[in-house]
Amino acid sequence: MKFDDIIVEKSAAYVKGIFDSKSDLPLFYHNWAHTIGVYDAAVEIAQSEPSLSPDAVQGLKLAAIFHDVGYVYGKEGHEAKSYAMAEEFLSKENYPQEKLPLVEQIIMATQMGHNPQTLLEKIIKDADLSHLGREDYFESSYEGLTKEISADAGDAFDLRKWRKMSIDFLQKIKFHTKYCQTHYSAQKAKNLERLQQEYEAGHESEAVMEEMNLENEVEKLGKEGKKKSKKKGRKEAKDKIPERGIETMFRVSLRNHVNLSRIADNKANTLISVNAIIISIVLSTMFPKMDTNPFLIYPGLVLLVFSILTIIMSILSTIPNTTHGLMSREEVTAKKGNLIFFGNFHRMSLEDYEWAMDELMQDRDYLYKSLTRDLYFLGKVLHKKYLLLRYSYYLFVIGLVASIALFVINVPSIS
Numbered sequence: 001m002k003f004d005d006i007i008v009e010k011s012a013a014y015v016k017g018i019f020d021s022k023s024d025l026p027l028f029y030h031n032w033a034h035t036i037g038v039y040d041a042a043v044e045i046a047q048s049e050p051s052l053s054p055d056a057v058q059g060l061k062l063a064a065i066f067h068d069v070g071y072v073y074g075k076e077g078h079e080a081k082s083y084a085m086a087e088e089f090l091s092k093e094n095y096p097q098e099k100l101p102l103v104e105q106i107i108m109a110t111q112m113g114h115n116p117q118t119l120l121e122k123i124i125k126d127a128d129l130s131h132l133g134r135e136d137y138f139e140s141s142y143e144g145l146t147k148e149i150s151a152d153a154g155d156a157f158d159l160r161k162w163r164k165m166s167i168d169f170l171q172k173i174k175f176h177t178k179y180c181q182t183h184y185s186a187q188k189a190k191n192l193e194r195l196q197q198e199y200e201a202g203h204e205s206e207a208v209m210e211e212m213n214l215e216n217e218v219e220k221l222g223k224e225g226k227k228k229s230k231k232k233g234r235k236e237a238k239d240k241i242p243e244r245g246i247e248t249m250f251r252v253s254l255r256n257h258v259n260l261s262r263i264a265d266n267k268a269n270t271l272i273s274v275n276a277i278i279i280s281i282v283l284s285t286m287f288p289k290m291d292t293n294p295f296l297i298y299p300g301l302v303l304l305v306f307s308i309l310t311i312i313m314s315i316l317s318t319i320p321n322t323t324h325g326l327m328s329r330e331e332v333t334a335k336k337g338n339l340i341f342f343g344n345f346h347r348m349s350l351e352d353y354e355w356a357m358d359e360l361m362q363d364r365d366y367l368y369k370s371l372t373r374d375l376y377f378l379g380k381v382l383h384k385k386y387l388l389l390r391y392s393y394y395l396f397v398i399g400l401v402a403s404i405a406l407f408v409i410n411v412p413s414i415s
Contacts, residue, residue: 007095008061012039014089015069022072026151029144030071030078034131037141039064041127048179049119059099060120062086063106064127075152083107122176126184129173133184137191142166163199170195250371257378264385268314271392275307275314282307295410299403306399310392317388329355335366 019032042064046057063086070081083104090100108114109121116122131141150157170192175181286300329352348356360366 005058007090007093008058008065010093011062011065011086011089015065018069018072018085025072026148027071028147028151029141030068030148031144034141034144035065035068037131038067038124038127041130042123045123045127045177045179048177049123052119055099056102056120059102060106060123062090063103063124066103067107067110067124067128079108079111116176119177126175126177126180129175130180130184132170132173132191133175133180133186133188135187137187138194160199163195167192167195167199246368250368250375253375254371254378257375257382260382261378261385264382264389265318267389268318268385268392271314271389271396272311275310275396278307279304279311295407298410299407302406303399303403306395306402310396310399313388313392313395317385317392333359335363335369 015035016032019027019035039061042060043057046052046060052060066082066086068078068082069085070078070083073081086103086107087100090103091097102120105118106120106124109116109124110128114121114125116125131137134141146159146162149162150159170188173188175184175188282300282304286296290297290300360370
């Protein structure tokens with residue numbers, strides 16, 4: 001968000017301060033983050049309309065900043081409350097009184113069901129709903145609004161009914177400005193299609209469901225005020241909380257194992273390249289001179305042999321290892337094997353693998369056991385890689401030292 005004049009900057013600081021002071025309110029959507037989004041969108045759309053005067057753009061910016069601040073005093077009639085707060089603040093800042101009606105007109109245009117008439121009303125209306133046509137619609141605005149509606153409705157909240165209302169809302173909404181029609185309509189259609197698919201599938205995103213259930217449970221327990229119910233509710237809520245520590249541990253450990261494996265392969269490639277160069281030098285430079293310089297024979301042969309052994313050992317450390325690649329349904333039912341490693345499923349049919357993965361994802365113990373097995377066998381592979389690499393380095397060093405020593409020993413006898 002960029003401010004290009006003092007009154008807009010002061011207004012933004014004032015509104016942000018109000019939202020910050022009311023951080024305890026369940027404003028998961030109608031908050032400062034939403035205000036920033038609407039302001040940025042309004043400025044973006046206004047820049048595509050060269051006919052707007054500076055005063056009109058300034059009024060648009062002020063309206064965007066104030067348009068939802070009235071939410072801190074309740075949802076009903078918040079537009080009028082927002083303008084009242086804007087009028088009070090702007091008057092104290094000596095903002096021209098003749099410009100206030102424009103700010104009021106734009107703020108009131110954000111009311112649900114209002115049909116915008118002027119260009120500024122169309123811009124603020126589109127800016128306020130621009131989140132419908134953004135790629136992060138589900139991760140930001142939809143989840144935030146769902147949580148806010150859920151907190152407001154309490155036990156009366158019906159998630160499936162709310163999803164149907166959201167679908168109807170997206171179907172009804174049409175952008176008024178050419179800019180939004182061009183830049184947001186296509187993504188809005190994709191968001192609507194995803195909503196419809198999830199509604200037909202009859203499920204909600206796990207993150208939203210989980211968070212709302214936990215919040216509703218805590219609120220319900222707080223109202224009941226019963227010690228036993230609280231204790232039980234906390235236990236149930238705790239059971240629902242994702243074991244993020246465990247998931248983070250697996251994610252970090254698996255990433256570290258993969259990185260170590262890549263480092264080992266890079267080291268092996270380096271050894272192979274260096275020793276290949278040494279072999280080519282020995283064969284092309286030293287061997288042709290051995291007839292006239294016999295003292296080069298033993299150092300050259302030792303260097304050649306040890307370089308070849310080093311290459312062989314390095315190649316062995318990089319050879320991939322797979323298993324039979326086939327797991328039966330009986331093995332999956334018995335929770336055997338590791339479906340996460342490709343070597344265990346590459347010969348399975350797609351139908352069997354999809355069924356097996358479905359079984360795995362529905363059984364948390366089996367899932368964690370599979371991840372544990374994956375870590376274990378990755379560790380075994382790493383041990384083998386680094387053991388062979390260690391021997392490769394030993395051979396390389398021994399070969400260098402031995403060839404140099406033989407060269408030093410034989411040179412005086414020839415001279």
